Amino acid sequence: MDNPNFDFLKSKFHVSKETFLILKDLASIRKLKIGEEIVKQGGKSNKMAFLTSGLIRAYCTLESGKEITKNIFTPIGFVGAFSSILKNEPSLLCYEALVESTIYEVDFEKFTKLSKTNIDISNLYNRILEYVFIMYEIKQLENMSLNATERYLNLKKQISNIDNLIPQYQIASFLNISPVQLSRIRKEMKDY
Known part of the structure; x- marks a missing residue:
């Protein structure tokens, strides 16, 4: 090590x-x-x-x-x-x-x-x-x-480029939401 x-x-x-x-x-x-x-x-x-x-x-x-x-x-x-x-x-x-x-x-x-x-x-x-x-x-x-958006933001804080590393369905599964819900959260974040 x-x-x-x-x-x-x-x-x-x-x-x-x-x-x-x-x-x-x-x-x-x-x-x-x-x-x-x-x-x-x-x-x-x-x-x-x-x-x-x-x-x-x-x-x-x-x-x-x-x-x-x-x-x-x-x-x-x-x-x-x-x-x-x-x-x-x-x-x-x-x-x-x-x-x-x-x-x-x-x-x-x-x-x-x-x-x-x-x-x-x-x-x-x-x-x-x-x-x-x-x-x-x-x-x-x-x-x-935490709500789904807060959990997603926490995950992004831990792994900033998570969206580029693994498939969306794996991120959604970890957050205990559907891939569709994750897409909505991402869209809402881009709109702000």
């Missing part, structure tokens, strides 16, 4: 240089092409990922064929089928690269085993779980309290 990753881990999770080097030894870099999946819906993975560049979405496909996008992950952050890993069950979601992306993958079993003997890794694990929970809670609150 390179310096921006260390800076992120240090600032968010108080990771020391020594702990970072341990993580670096546990991690393997993986370059993802557009559409490449790190976990399939119904599949299993024992790896958690650290996204350093690109975009990854978590989505499910209903029996009707409709896709529902639960999340769009941006760098720098954690990605993975955490529920599936923790419960040792098939993933309810597919995790797919929306653009060319780079992740560092860590075997979850090796990481948790190490956390039982290394207090710094144990503390990092706890901080990561707290961070993931907080991010989930923020997204839930936004979905409950």
